[in-house]
Amino acid sequence: MNDLKRLYTAYQADIETAALAAMRSGWWLNGGCAKSFCASFARACGASECIPVANGTDALEIALRAVATARSPAGREVITVANAGGYTTVACRQSQLVPVYADVEERSQLLAIESAVAALSDQTLAIVATHLYGGVVDVPVLRRMLREAGYGHVAIVEDCAQAHGARSGDAPVGSLGDIAAFSFYPTKNLGAMGDAGAIVTSDAVLADIVRKLRQYGWSAKYHVDLGGGRNSRMDEVQAAILQTMLPRLGALNAERARIRSRLSEAAGDSLEFVDGGPGAVVHLAVVRSPTRDALRRFLVERGVESEIHYPVLDCDQLGWEHLPMRIAPGGLPIARRSVGEILTLPCFPGMTKHELTALCTALEEWRQ
Ligand SMILES: Cc1ncc(COP(=O)(O)O)c(C=O)c1O
Structure with missing residues (x-):
């Protein structure tokens, strides 16, 4: 990653x-x-x-x-x-x-x-x-x-x-x-x-x-x-x-943004990239997919790692279970659904052409 x-x-x-x-x-x-x-x-x-x-x-x-x-x-x-x-x-x-x-x-x-x-x-x-x-x-x-x-x-x-x-x-x-x-x-x-x-x-x-x-x-x-x-x-x-x-921060941020847009092109409309709005930078390239676990396995089979940021909501962490907390009225329906759908794809400065091509090819295959 x-x-x-x-x-x-x-x-x-x-x-x-x-x-x-x-x-x-x-x-x-x-x-x-x-x-x-x-x-x-x-x-x-x-x-x-x-x-x-x-x-x-x-x-x-x-x-x-x-x-x-x-x-x-x-x-x-x-x-x-x-x-x-x-x-x-x-x-x-x-x-x-x-x-x-x-x-x-x-x-x-x-x-x-x-x-x-x-x-x-x-x-x-x-x-x-x-x-x-x-x-x-x-x-x-x-x-x-x-x-x-x-x-x-x-x-x-x-x-x-x-x-x-x-x-x-x-x-x-x-x-x-x-x-x-x-x-x-x-x-x-x-x-x-x-x-x-x-x-x-x-x-x-x-x-x-x-x-x-x-x-x-x-x-x-x-x-x-x-x-x-x-x-x-x-x-x-x-x-x-x-x-x-x-x-160098500006150049490094631009490199992450370039990588993310290549990934997004490769994935087409098969994956929804989390979009941080105008003014955002790219820290992580995160997608949402209702078949996230299958996508992750598909990538592993093609030698591509991925990660989940983050797999457990704070309110569900065992270690905090008995400590005081409160949930907003209306609950957390979107956070709860998203936690099972998000997947972080590799995107970091210094990623090689070869790594990026392998990842893009895997995303193009997923799209078909
Ligand atoms: C959103 C966010 N807040 C806070 C932290 C905590 O930073 P640190 O690891 O330097 O304590 C991190 C990362 O580690 C983070 O991603």
């Missing part, structure tokens, strides 16, 4: 120069590389603040804790989707917040805004808008509908882990909500060579709280003025690598 070594090989000289300089600096945490990467990344996101953290799940957790600290200590519910791999639910569990699952849109598999609005209560703290597979949740419409429903105070947290470089109109993801979480896990559109994450916001109050929460709750060295703090850092080598790769 991916071969990260190819990406490394393509940019090896620049990556090694940057990583070596970071190692030789003798300053491996909280140094200049993370600062300059964050300044560049904030600019790229059209936001004023970017705070480095250790991974995307920490970013979600700390963003939610910051919102809880700043906005509404009483509200304990977080509305989100159940089909996005469970990361927001993990962040909620870590922060004693209760996930409330809304349904998704059929075509995009993104949060269905009407379902989210129907799930609002006086306990709602935030909505996590996950830009899944590179698609973009219509955050301006979500914001408008929250206001119209009398919930303008509810924070919108964007989960941008799968959507680096995506936009809504002219605005990049990361600048649409109140605060945003990014992962730079190696397979992401902008990936490190280990774990890394970031929180992006233009709200100075939230940024200040995040800075404290990700460093033990410190206001100054060894002085804690905020409970609920912990340690979450991006190391300097990862920051140096990310700084090297950031200018």
